[in-house]
Amino acid sequence: MNAFWTNETQIRDFQHDLRAWFLKAQRDMPWRRERSVYRTVVSEFMLQQTQVDTVRPYFDKWVARWADFEALAAADESDVLHAWEGLGYYSRARNLHALARAIVAQGSIPASPEGWLAFRGIGAYTAAAISSIAQGVPAAVVDGNVVRILARLSADTTAFKDNGAGVKHFSALADNLLSRKYPGDHNEAMMELGATVCTKHNPRCADCPVAAFCCGKTLDDVAALPRFAAKAVKKVQIDRAFIRFRDGSVLFAKPHASARRLRELLEFPRWENIFPDKTPHAEALLLEGRRGIASESILERIYAGSLTRIPKSNADAEFVKVSADDLERITLSGPHRKWLRRILQGKKEIG
Numbered sequence: 001m002n003a004f005w006t007n008e009t010q011i012r013d014f015q016h017d018l019r020a021w022f023l024k025a026q027r028d029m030p031w032r033r034e035r036s037v038y039r040t041v042v043s044e045f046m047l048q049q050t051q052v053d054t055v056r057p058y059f060d061k062w063v064a065r066w067a068d069f070e071a072l073a074a075a076d077e078s079d080v081l082h083a084w085e086g087l088g089y090y091s092r093a094r095n096l097h098a099l100a101r102a103i104v105a106q107g108s109i110p111a112s113p114e115g116w117l118a119f120r121g122i123g124a125y126t127a128a129a130i131s132s133i134a135q136g137v138p139a140a141v142v143d144g145n146v147v148r149i150l151a152r153l154s155a156d157t158t159a160f161k162d163n164g165a166g167v168k169h170f171s172a173l174a175d176n177l178l179s180r181k182y183p184g185d186h187n188e189a190m191m192e193l194g195a196t197v198c199t200k201h202n203p204r205c206a207d208c209p210v211a212a213f214c215c216g217k218t219l220d221d222v223a224a225l226p227r228f229a230a231k232a233v234k235k236v237q238i239d240r241a242f243i244r245f246r247d248g249s250v251l252f253a254k255p256h257a258s259a260r261r262l263r264e265l266l267e268f269p270r271w272e273n274i275f276p277d278k279t280p281h282a283e284a285l286l287l288e289g290r291r292g293i294a295s296e297s298i299l300e301r302i303y304a305g306s307l308t309r310i311p312k313s314n315a316d317a318e319f320v321k322v323s324a325d326d327l328e329r330i331t332l333s334g335p336h337r338k339w340l341r342r343i344l345q346g347k348k349e350i351g
């Protein structure tokens, strides 16, 4: 194995080849055409959890409307949120707006990753990206893309518990490989390499600018790196009640907002919340559905039940009766819409 990262001359050659490729092959991005701290900050916020092609038009419109931190700081929050509409994860828009206001209020821009980390919505990756790309600070970015490239370059077959463990594992190597002279180009080149050449499922080793340094390219299945340990799947069972009143209306539960994302979404009430002292009868089973959420495999069973009035809300949920006419208009959580249609069509799906 050619452990090039232990040899200063080879590290310099690696940095040189990577950057030379990037300067030629980089994709045209609106935030690369003209550089400023503000433009880099906006692009990094928009790119968190969002694809480059989705971000492009938003970025152009955003910087045309608010060209710098001062302009953004003076904007109304409702306009900021409206301009973000369609990008999702609105907390990013709020955090970006708050950051602009804080920078204007304090009259200075942070000059180090630690300074950027003090702002809400900025984690280690974004802090390193802004500092290196816009300010030339030697801080290595390490995200899933970089973990993938480094695992392959070093043919490291460690099985990580999750992406965070991979980031931790490779941070020292990423820092060791970082070009001190061109940290921004280097970081962007690593991201570009991960996005266009050393991709998740189909690495194009024949076109790779750093193939000469790569220990993984001769492995039978380099695309399998990095490895992640299989997660233990927890089995969960939830029994729910389908209650239809005489006028055709149906009872739903509005879970209390312990999980904010569930707010305003309705679902079939949990059986134990409606009939705490009664076990459902097997004959009353209408439908059985399975779904996976994170590391849980959930078996949901929906049983027919009967009631004459709406139960009082309890610690878990508030109960609402939805008229037959409104059943198509309400917003249901996850697969409950599909289940409701099947039940109303009289389709029993069990087992």
Ligand code: SF4
Residues within 6 Å of the ligand: 149, 152, 153, 197, 198, 199, 203, 204, 205, 206, 208, 209, 210, 211, 214, 215, 216, 217, 222
């Ligand atoms: S040679 Fe292949 S596996 Fe190695 S870094 Fe390049 S694309 Fe990735």
